[in-house]
Amino acid sequence: MVILQLRFLLVSFFTSIVGEAQYVMQDAVLMHYIDRRFLSLESRLEKCNQDILDYVQEFHDFSRRMISHLEGLRVYKAEFKNEVAHLLTRVERAQRDIDYFESTRESTACVEVDEDLVEKQLNEDAEEKRKVKLMLNASCDNMLAGIKSIKIVKKTGDMHGSWMTDPGKDHLKIYFLSGSKNNVILEFANIRAFTERNHKLTPRRVNLPSSWQGTGHVVYNGFLFYHIYGSLNEIVKYNIQRRKVTDRMLLPGAGQISAYELFPDTKIDLAIDEQGLWAIHAEPDTSGNLVITKINHMTMAVEHTWDTSCNSKNAEGAFLMCGTLYVVYNSPSGGTSRIECVYDVLDTINTYEIPVLPFPKRQGSHSMIHYNPKEKQLFAWANGSQILYKLQTKQKV
Template sequence: MANLQLRFLLVSLFTSIVGEAQYVMQDAALMHYIDRRFQSLENRLEKCNQDIMDYVEEFRDFSKRIISRLEGLNVYKTEFKNEVEHLLTRVERAQRDIDYFASGRDSDACVEVDEDLVEQQQIEEAEERRKIKLVLNASCDNMLTGIKSLKIVKKTGDAHGSWMKDPGKNHPKIYFLNRSKNNVILEFANIRAFMESSNMLATRRVILPTHWQGTGHVIYKGFLFYHRYGSLNEIIKYNIHKRNITDRMLLPGAGQMPAYELFPTTKIDLAIDEQGLWAIHAEPDIGGNLVITKINHHTMAVEYTWDTSCNSKNAEAAFMVCKTLYVVYNTPNGGTSRIECVYNVLDALNTYEVPVLHFPKRYGSHSMMHYNPREKEVFAWGDGSQIIYKLETNQKV
């Protein structure tokens, strides 16, 4: 009887142990299943997150490309509009000339009409000159008679570059723009700091968002005006203090050829005189002669344009003094710089005669010449040297 009870207890215990083992195995299998499911979900979530990141990056690249193309289209649209307006002006001029020459074959009655037309044209030209005088400061009537002295301030930087003061601001700061393609402006407190500085890296640096082209840039009333590298004829207006681009424009007809044959990197040469901002460039349509344009520095709009009689061949630089263009010529190998062509915008039809003006004897060449109307000096860059020329002027008779 005792043996029977013992067997019954052993069977019950064995059955209980086997049942618990089965439960443990089932729980383990369940946990393994849940773990695999979570692992699968985590993998899917990770892949989903990666897909989202890839999509965001692809969308950013796509947006950048679209914005870049839209900006390009906007520039092309403005350039096309300006070119069309410039072409229409030329067509109107040509049509007037054709009408005038065609009338010469008509009767005497028509000749009287032509005389009336000529008289009307003279009246219109006089009215146009009157308007120009109102825009320009008619009291500025001095002409350059000589170059008094030469001062080599410093010799630093590359063979080509530009340096200047801001004639529109009453401060002595010096701005140094090295090379004909760059985007870094160095700013010095005054000319003494510039002369004594031996470590250019320690000076205040202004980094432009785009590179400049050539050496024809100017600083006026706190803004840098420069020809943007890679563009045909885009001029940028950059706020030096706020460090941002505030405006831009396309200069009609410019950028097709160098402004000066001896320095082909400069396609647009900007200048400052007593009247404000000017642009100088050469056009192949008029035999490579220089064209000067008066620009409103506030609105970046063209006010007037003049085709000059000064040619870009063998020219190395030019500058404006009192609404008059002075073009400097040299030899391809470098020699004595001299002013051989002068053009005054108010005497556009009959430029007054002036003798050839030679710069102080210094063999070499200039890659930049800019007039400072506040100090009556020309800042120049010649073969890596920063130079100042003192000018002599007299009132035009």
């Protein structure tokens, strides 16, 4: 009997132990399942966060692309508006010329000439010339008689570039812009600091926000005017001391072809003379003939445009003096530079009687020729050399 009771107790004991073990196993399986679910949720949350970050980055990239496209559209709109205005001006000029020629042409038939129309056309031409004379300084009556001498100041920098002083300021600072595409100006205190190798006379370095195109830039009244690289015809006005862009403009009709065949990098050649700021360029509509535009340097607005008879073929550069354009030509192989074409906007020079004006003997061609009205000499760059030309002038006949 005792044995039976003991067996019953043992069975009951082992049964309770097995039951508790089963509960422990079930709890462990459940905990393991819960852990896996949490890990799965964490993985999904991480993927969701990454997807959100990717979407945000894609939206930012899309926004930047849209802003860039909108900026391009604004530039295109301004350029198109300027081109339309330029075209309308040309159409009006052409219409006036057609009306004038039709009113004055001779005919074998008996034609009654409308004297009122002829008189009106003559009055309009006279009024146009009067406005141009009022706009320009008519008292400037000097013209070029010859190139008197040459001085090679220094040989440094790239094969092509620009160097100049500011004719609108009293200081003697030299501005050095090396290369036909760059964005760094070196400002020297004077010509001595530019020519001497003195570590104490180091130039001030100015980094532009965008690169220039060609070598046709100028410094005037403390501002650098230059054609932006990569743009068709955008000109920037940059304050050198404050280091910021203060204005910009689109030059109608410019930038499609090079201004000078022998130096194709320059599409727009800016110039300074006694009258202020000018732009020189060529257009396909004029068969490659040069076009000169008077620009108001304060407002960056076009004041007047002239189609000249000087062609860009075999031209290497040009400059203006007292409202007269002088175009320098050479041979493609690089011979002696010479002035062969002259155009006076006031029509006070008989350009057909002006002889060919050669530069002092030297081989090679110029990549930049700019007139300085304050110093009455030419600043030039040829084959990596910075050159000064003294001029011989006389009064316009």
